[in-house]
Amino acid sequence: MNKNTVKFNNNDSPEFVSTLRQRVNQYFKDNQVSKYANNQMIVKTAFMLLLYFIPLAFLLSGLVTTFAVAFPLFIVMGFGMAGIGLCVMHDANHGVYSKNNNINKVLGFTANFLGAYHINWKIQHNVLHHSFTNIDEYDEDIDKKGIIRFSPHQERRSFFKFQAFYAPILYGLMTFYWLIAKDLDQLIRYNKRNLLKGQGLTFKKGLGLMMLNKTWYIALTLVAPIIVTGIVWWQVVLAFLLMQFISGLVLALVFQPAHVITETDFYKVDENGSVANNWAIHQMRTTSNFANSSKWFSWIVGGLNHQIEHHLFPNICHIHYDKIAPIVKQTAKEYGVPYHHHKSFGLALKSHFTLLNQLGTGSYDKKVKKLKTAPVTALA
Numbered sequence: 001m002n003k004n005t006v007k008f009n010n011n012d013s014p015e016f017v018s019t020l021r022q023r024v025n026q027y028f029k030d031n032q033v034s035k036y037a038n039n040q041m042i043v044k045t046a047f048m049l050l051l052y053f054i055p056l057a058f059l060l061s062g063l064v065t066t067f068a069v070a071f072p073l074f075i076v077m078g079f080g081m082a083g084i085g086l087c088v089m090h091d092a093n094h095g096v097y098s099k100n101n102n103i104n105k106v107l108g109f110t111a112n113f114l115g116a117y118h119i120n121w122k123i124q125h126n127v128l129h130h131s132f133t134n135i136d137e138y139d140e141d142i143d144k145k146g147i148i149r150f151s152p153h154q155e156r157r158s159f160f161k162f163q164a165f166y167a168p169i170l171y172g173l174m175t176f177y178w179l180i181a182k183d184l185d186q187l188i189r190y191n192k193r194n195l196l197k198g199q200g201l202t203f204k205k206g207l208g209l210m211m212l213n214k215t216w217y218i219a220l221t222l223v224a225p226i227i228v229t230g231i232v233w234w235q236v237v238l239a240f241l242l243m244q245f246i247s248g249l250v251l252a253l254v255f256q257p258a259h260v261i262t263e264t265d266f267y268k269v270d271e272n273g274s275v276a277n278n279w280a281i282h283q284m285r286t287t288s289n290f291a292n293s294s295k296w297f298s299w300i301v302g303g304l305n306h307q308i309e310h311h312l313f314p315n316i317c318h319i320h321y322d323k324i325a326p327i328v329k330q331t332a333k334e335y336g337v338p339y340h341h342h343k344s345f346g347l348a349l350k351s352h353f354t355l356l357n358q359l360g361t362g363s364y365d366k367k368v369k370k371l372k373t374a375p376v377t378a379l380a
Contacts, residue, residue: 004193006132006269012278016335020280023327024313033320037097041319044299045107048087052080052113059225067235070225074239077221078246081175084110085251086302087318093122096317112217114247115179117210119199120186127195130314134259134286135267135275142260144170149359150260153268160360164353171252172245179217179244183210257348258307261288262355263340281337283311288340289325290348297345298322308339 028035037045055073064070091097092107111118124140132138134151142150148167149160187210190196191203201209221243226236265285267275275282287307291297298305303318309325310318332339342348358364 003138004195005273006135006138007272007274008279008282009274009276010278012276013281013335013337014278016331016337017278017280019335020312020328020331023331024316024324027324027327028320034099035096035316035320036099037091037317038319041091041097041317044319045088048080048083049110050080051083052077055080056221060220060228062228064229065231067231067239070229070231070236071239071242074243075246078243079250081114081243081247082250083300085114085247086254086300086304088302089114089118089121090302090304091317093118094126094314096315112213114251115175115214115217115244117178117183117187117213119196119201119206120183120190120210122199123190123195124186126314127198130311133283133311134264135269138269141255142266148356151266152359152364153266156359156362156365161362163360164357167353167356168249168253171256172249174248174252176241176244176248179214183214253349254301254304257290257342257345257352258288258304259286260355261340261342261348261351262358263351264288280312284308284332284337284339287311288342288348288351290342291345292322292325292341293343294345295322305345308341 027033055076058064059070059073064073088097089108089111092104093111095101095104097104097107108118108122111121129139129141134142136142136151136153142154144150146155146157148163148170149156184207187196187203187206191206196203196206199206222236222240225231225240226233229236264287267282267286269275277285289306289308291305294305298321303321304310306318306321306325309316309321309328312328313324316324329339329341331337342351355364
């Protein structure tokens, strides 16, 4: 079976899809607004970049010579990494930050300051996750190599009963794992699946660029601070690891409640590589929003608490999601399409960890009789 393609049912609610697209496009036309970044987005970008690069500049300036000063700088950089991931490189790597693709490429490259290789990220996120959301064996965001269970279609192991407790530790290791192992594993697998060609890369070129980027990243953020500050090496390593942990934890806690919660559906393709729903309906069933009424929260998480709007319209910059969200919600209501939403971030996290516990202990499986080709709706 071709793991690069899933057949969606285009006959499922086509009126909903066409009406929604028409209404959203009309919003931008009526208000004469570009779908790309605006001045507010540019200010946010500058803030998130400075949150990372100002502490780094101090570390490399020669002015910092004590661990007591260096340690909080690394902590701030950890939040800066998360800010870049949520608010800058995400839109850029979707190609929606600017009409100018060179600007998208430059800002998209900042993914490497998270320890990730931006080309791999684009394949995993743009191609696999957005195309095949919550489909087992296709969406790599829910495939955690048997160390955590994110879908009822995955095999349950005895130690998963503790996953709701150890998951935050794994989340904190996310960017560090990107740095040391994940990108190489992905590059090898994506080459075998001919996914690198879509990014204009050969395996040899991709490997060379990836290793180059990781070399300068480690040299800049770890080796150079050890040399310049004169601080004991293990203390700098400790601060570096904490920076990685903060960024990984923040990124994961924002992304996971968007898909892996008690309200969303999980799918497995049938023998023909098909699922029952239209692609847009599939996104609505597998995605959830949270804390949409909080403008400051939306600002700091890059609008990714509007995941429904993001998945339906990845060609629109996140700065506009709060404006089109009422259109999406109203249209979904008219056509009887689910619009999952939690009023607060806390409730979304509760739903996420509740599902992790249910999937880990097996209580979820006891409530669901069939886990083969039909969608499985999580039960609270």
